[in-house]
Amino acid sequence: MLRLYNTASRKLEDFKPLTDVVRIYTCGPTVYNYAHIGNMTAYIYWDLLVRTLEANGYKVKRVLNLTDVGHLVSDADEGEDKLEKGAKREGKSVFEIADYYIKAFMKDYRALELLEPDVLARATDYIKEDIEAVDKMTANGFTYETADGIYYDTAKFKQYSDFARLDLEGLKAGARIGFSDEKRGVSDFAVWKFIKPGEQHEMRWDYLGRPGYPGWHLECATIIHEELGEPIDIHTGGIDHIPVHHTNEIAECYAAYGKDLAKYWMHCDFITIDGEKISKSLGNTYSLADLAERGFSPLDYKMWVLSGHYQGTRNFTFDSLEGAKARRLNWRNRIAECYQSTEVRNNTSEKCDFGQVISAVNNNLNSSEAFALIDSSNLSLEDWKKVDELFGLKLIADTPDIDDDVRDLIKARQEARQAGNYAESDRIRDELAAKGIAIKDTASGPVWHYAK
Ligand code: AMP
Ligand code: ZN
Numbered sequence: 001m002l003r004l005y006n007t008a009s010r011k012l013e014d015f016k017p018l019t020d021v022v023r024i025y026t027c028g029p030t031v032y033n034y035a036h037i038g039n040m041t042a043y044i045y046w047d048l049l050v051r052t053l054e055a056n057g058y059k060v061k062r063v064l065n066l067t068d069v070g071h072l073v074s075d076a077d078e079g080e081d082k083l084e085k086g087a088k089r090e091g092k093s094v095f096e097i098a099d100y101y102i103k104a105f106m107k108d109y110r111a112l113e114l115l116e117p118d119v120l121a122r123a124t125d126y127i128k129e130d131i132e133a134v135d136k137m138t139a140n141g142f143t144y145e146t147a148d149g150i151y152y153d154t155a156k157f158k159q160y161s162d163f164a165r166l167d168l169e170g171l172k173a174g175a176r177i178g179f180s181d182e183k184r185g186v187s188d189f190a191v192w193k194f195i196k197p198g199e200q201h202e203m204r205w206d207y208l209g210r211p212g213y214p215g216w217h218l219e220c221a222t223i224i225h226e227e228l229g230e231p232i233d234i235h236t237g238g239i240d241h242i243p244v245h246h247t248n249e250i251a252e253c254y255a256a257y258g259k260d261l262a263k264y265w266m267h268c269d270f271i272t273i274d275g276e277k278i279s280k281s282l283g284n285t286y287s288l289a290d291l292a293e294r295g296f297s298p299l300d301y302k303m304w305v306l307s308g309h310y311q312g313t314r315n316f317t318f319d320s321l322e323g324a325k326a327r328r329l330n331w332r333n334r335i336a337e338c339y340q341s342t343e344v345r346n347n348t349s350e351k352c353d354f355g356q357v358i359s360a361v362n363n364n365l366n367s368s369e370a371f372a373l374i375d376s377s378n379l380s381l382e383d384w385k386k387v388d389e390l391f392g393l394k395l396i397a398d399t400p401d402i403d404d405d406v407r408d409l410i411k412a413r414q415e416a417r418q419a420g421n422y423a424e425s426d427r428i429r430d431e432l433a434a435k436g437i438a439i440k441d442t443a444s445g446p447v448w449h450y451a452k
Contacts, residue, residue: 002056002362004234005311007242007265008163012364018263022053022060023228025262026117027220027237027245030067031101032086035108036285037301037316038271038278044302045268045310045365046236047114051390052361063227064117066105068098068124069203070193071216075244077148077190081213084201094202098122108288111298113392119227123219127205130214130222133256134192134207142255146182149193149212154185157251161187163265164243189248190215217248224249225257235262239269268310274317294318299393300325306367306391331374331384332399333449338381339401340447352377354386361390402448406437413439414446 002015026046029035043064053060073079086097102122134150137143142156154160161168168187175186195201195211204211214222224230230253237246246265253261273284288298304324308314352373360370374387388395402410413428429439438451 002052003364004264004266005364006263007267008262013264015264017058018231018233020059022058022234023232024050024060024062024234024236025220025224025228025232026062026064027235027241028065028067029101029105030071030082031098031105032082033101034287034289035105036278036287037291038273040108040112040288040301041271041305041310041314042236042238042268043109043114044112044305046266047112047392048306048310048361048365048367048390049234049236049266050115051392052358052365055358055386055390056362061119061228062115062117063119063121063223065121065123065219065223066098066102067216067219068094068102068122070123070214070219075216075240077193077215081201081203083203087202098124108298111288112302113299113394115392121223121227123214123223124203126219126222126226127214129226130192130218131205131207133218133222133225133252134214136257137191137252137255140255140258142251143191144184145208147194148182149190149215150208151183151188152191152248152251152255154187154189154251157254159254160247160251163250164247166243166247189217189244191218191252217245218252220245220249221252221256221261224253224261230257230262231260232262234264234266236266236268239267242267266310269313271314271316273315275315291321296321296325299398300328302391303328303393307371309368310365327371327375328393328395329450329452331387331393332395334379335381335384335395335399336401336449337447338379338384352379352383354379354383357383357387358390367391399450402437406432406435406448410437410439410446410448417441 003012004015005011006013026043029039050060050062068083069081071082073082073085083094083097086101087094090097134143137152138150142153143150144153145151160166166187172186192207192212192214195204195213201213203213205213224232235246250261253259272278273286276282276284278284288301291298291301300321301324304316304321307324307327356373357370360366360373363369379387385396409428409432413425413432416424416428432439433451436451438449440447440449
């Protein structure tokens with residue numbers, strides 16, 4: 001039985017799908033810059049979620065959105081649109097910026113062996129539907145108009161603060177005076193923004209006779225409505241999404257369609273790097289390309305992410321990444337040992353089967369416990385294949401069996417050794433090393449491993 005922690009109930013719950021296809025929505029990236037490794041953690045954890053559901057026999061339909069409009073630098077309704085900012089920085093159009101960083105994101109996504117979503121939804125492809133949703137919210141009495149846009153009147157949605165357990169009185173007390181002259185409540189938010197005369201905003205659509213663009217949260221509510229139908233089974237995101245973005249998505253869904261948005265909500269925590277926040281000023285916004293320059297593959301990083309729990313605050317160091325890389329190589333070489341005779345295997349005392357691995361992961365995606373189990377037990381090649389499928393680590397594909405030429409070399413080296421011709425056996429050992437194959441001599445004969 002799969003158990004997941006549900007942010008909405010603050011409890012571990014047994015997973016029960018709403019229909020015969022599990023519908024999942026993942027809040028995706030704002031495509032105005034390269035993703036750093038912190039941004040990619042979420043997609044790795046949610047990839048494990050989908051793979052775990054599939055390993056449990058569920059069919060999954062998953063939507064991932066790409067935010068190419070409306071996400072302002074403050075996460076609230078102030079400041080510049082991140083896409084417009086990116087365009088200015090690079091002297092390109094916002095459309096070029098979006099196209100470029102979507103490609104960069106998907107390159108990272110694929111390098112991490114993450115399962116493709118069934119629908120990859122670009123926010124700007126749903127503007128007509130966004131406008132229909134705003135019309136519905138207005139017709140249902142949930143919005144009001146200001147000089148700045150159409151705002152959601154959160155006082156109209158009695159459960160507004162429930163999801164994030166928001167302290168609205170505290171928020172009110174802490175609010176800046178004059179934040180918005182016409183905003184009625186401190187938690188009210190823009191569902192649609194107007195573009196003021198002279199304001200630079202390349203992406204614009206006509207609504208109510210004026211140019212404007214959707215507020216950030218609306219795209220998710222709209223895309224879920226169009227592509228999945230609410231309530232969906234599982235909605236995922238980062239913990240930073242709880243108090244504003246997800247709270248507002250829920251409010252919009254209720255106002256437009258009178259429905260709950262999702263049954264289960266899952267949120268992953270942030271990583272720090274060497275104990276520090278990831279930030280430009282600290283120069284630690286490493287991308288997968290930066291890790292590659294230091295000799296680490298995207299899958300070494302995926303291995304590092306999955307060695308911890310999605311709800312834990314993780315601290316990334318290059319030493320711990322080195323450990324993840326060594327672990328992946330160790331697992332690959334245990335697969336290599338499966339290709340060889342059973343006597344030469346590194347026999348650990350414990351034997352485990354895939355059932356135990358999946359049980360660990362079924363406990364709220366506890367990949368860390370599953371990894372420890374795999375480390376300390378002996379698996380068959382069949383079980384390694386299942387492990388590989390569950391975590392998407394490309395272990396088998398990156399560990400082909402040796403070909404006949406290499407097999408002949410290993411045999412020739414062994415014969416040279418037995419004949420006391422150590423110069424020849426050393427020469428062959430070097431020849432094998434140049435091919436990336438390391439030889440270990442054991443009581444039951446030579447065992448080959450991949451050197452990297
Ligand atoms: P940003 O582009 O900085 O707004 O980040 C986009 C999303 O990536 C955020 O909403 C977070 O959910 C996630 N994120 C950002 N920084 C980190 C981090 N250090 N660790 C994990 N996730 C992060
Ligand atoms: Zn979202």
